[in-house]
Amino acid sequence: MSTDFQTARIALGARMRELRTEAGLNGRGMAARLSWQPSKVSRLENGKQTPTARDLEAWAEAVGQPDAAAELQGRLRGLESRYRTWRRQLAVGHRPRQEAGISETQRTRVIRGFEASVVPGMFQTADYARHVLSRYADFRTTPRDTEAAVNARMRRQVALYEQGREFRMLVWEGALYVLICSREVLAAQLDRLISLLGLANVSLGIVPFSAPLSIAPGDGFAIYDDRLVISETWNLEMWLEEAEDVAFFSKVWTAMDEVAVYEHRAHRLIARARASLDLP
Incomplete structure (x- = not known):
């Protein structure tokens, strides 16, 4: 048990x-x-x-x-279902958790999310995901099934192109600079973010360094419709279904959304991070 x-x-x-x-x-x-x-x-x-x-x-x-x-x-x-340690979640590797993400996405019409340190999984390139998943497997000393997990993460992204779904994601500007991978991989990832700005059912907001914040950026989370919140910390993942928890994280999301920038202003911040890598 x-x-x-x-x-x-x-x-x-x-x-x-x-x-x-x-x-x-x-x-x-x-x-x-x-x-x-x-x-x-x-x-x-x-x-x-x-x-x-x-x-x-x-x-x-x-x-x-x-x-x-x-x-x-x-x-x-x-x-x-409320608190799941990463050691328990990843006991046999990352793939089962990615499969669970696919299942929840298929049940959901609107996903709202926030990430402060990495690009959201739904928007990751395969190379970027490979680096993220392998680094955390090493850090948490959990089984490495990186390729299977990356494939599952890429399958989940099919939902980005399905009618009737909406993805409203917020990213702290600092996440655009985190070198959890090589500069070349990060450059390709930032190019990918720019390409997503034009998708009809994707809303990508960047919370700028200069934004006046009512609360500081914290742990990443995703809100699935108004029925479930999945929030990640260093040592565990929380699956929260109580109405008060969903309302609280919705309030956090709204606070970030109010100071986020979109469209051409978001493009400018992503392009600036891309240029800072000093690559072709």
């Missing part, structure tokens, strides 16, 4: 125990009230058994706090 899952299950059990003790009930009393075996109460509270949604509703009723059911059930939904 994954550390992520078990840690969250222990936290859920601790919250259930807290509600029981607040109600003045011991374990046997709680079991009697629910017509359960005492061992079930113990397993749930110690994170050794996963409750069902119905268990949690009954628990909230038994402690006299029916409104707590929503909180407990929200924790249950997040047990396995």
